[in-house]
Amino acid sequence: MRRIVDAAVGLAERGGFEAVRLRDVADRSDVALGTLYKYFRSKEDLLLFALHEEVARLEADLVKRPAAGRAALQRCTEVFARATRGLMRSPQLARALVRAMAVGDPDTAVQIAGLQLRIQRLIVAALHDVPPDLGAPLDGNGGSARERQIAATLLHVWFSALVGWSVGLHPTETVVEHVRNSARLILNGGKHE
Amino acid sequence: MRRIVDAAVGLAERGGFEAVRLRDVADRSDVALGTLYKYFRSKEDLLLFALHEEVARLEADLVKRPAAGRAALQRCTEVFARATRGLMRSPQLARALVRAMAVGDPDTAVQIAGLQLRIQRLIVAALHDVPPDLGAPLDGNGGSARERQIAATLLHVWFSALVGWSVGLHPTETVVEHVRNSARLILNGGKHE
């Protein structure tokens, strides 16, 4: 099962979503197609699992070295910058993962919701200027209501920008730009410092 | 070609994205599969055309009866509310259209960009408290920089919320709620009036 995920990620890194042909994944991981479908209900499910691991990496990174900076704007922008950079280690993989989020069925919705909450928690922590507490319950109750609202909004912006990028609307750098601009708008009233 | 789009929309209204089987669309519109592919490069392309018509409806609606209200917050929330209500006339169709936006290839990206700009123009107009000028160039230069930034941010929130809804993350009403909350945060500093 580790092997399955690794094979899928390997293929996605090379050729993105379409390159993850489940027959190939099965071959590469020395597993029959049926077995693969026993572990993962669909292609999206499989890629979502990879995304889960990616988020875990981000969490670990932010616990070890929390976003620093005097202003909340700086800190939360840094979280998104790091998250984006992490994803962009392999743009093709990133595209595949984003797509998996965007087309999931209701089956996968639960996982997506979980991922959202985890990232939101990271942003709230950055706004609050504390290291994220991975042990805290995922009920979206950390931080103040305002902080949670800011985090939710920026998360939407980030996601939407990622989709836009993955579809070919704009280049890599623009993703973080969008988030930064929105964060400025919210936290600074829109002024450029 | 009208017939093609109508057939596709009809099927999408019943069963969403998956129900739009291009063979069925071809049958229903008395057209061969090959012809269909001459007009539309892909399933997404076809649905995006339907979305284009939906946006045109929204534009016409907002020109005839611009969003009213004393506060910018009120007006721009109303734009999103009307847009969402328009889409939700048929939730299945809405799901199909949202999905088409989220998975387009670079070929379709241009159209998506155009749609974005048109909606953004509508929001800027509402913020500015003038009826939208559909004749204005689509270069995203209407309104002040701040207004454009607000519109861009809220558009991201709306889109992301729509994707979340279409994937099964949350119910219909939540979509506008998300936008309203973000708009409050930006325009009112987050206070509930």
Next chain:
DNA sequence: ACGAATTTTGCAACGTGTTCTAATCCTGCA
């Protein structure tokens, strides 16, 4: 009204996600 160019048609074929099945391979227990 004729012939050339273009469009449309009908249909077969391919790729890939997904499902199904019968055979085979464990694994743990008596």
Next chain:
DNA sequence: TGCAGGATTAGAACACGTTGCAAAATTCGT
């Protein structure tokens, strides 16, 4: 050691987006 129950396999089969192609229908200039 032998066996029951579950997991795994190989591979066929199905659905649907997409492509290709040769024949038929339509359009258009003259």
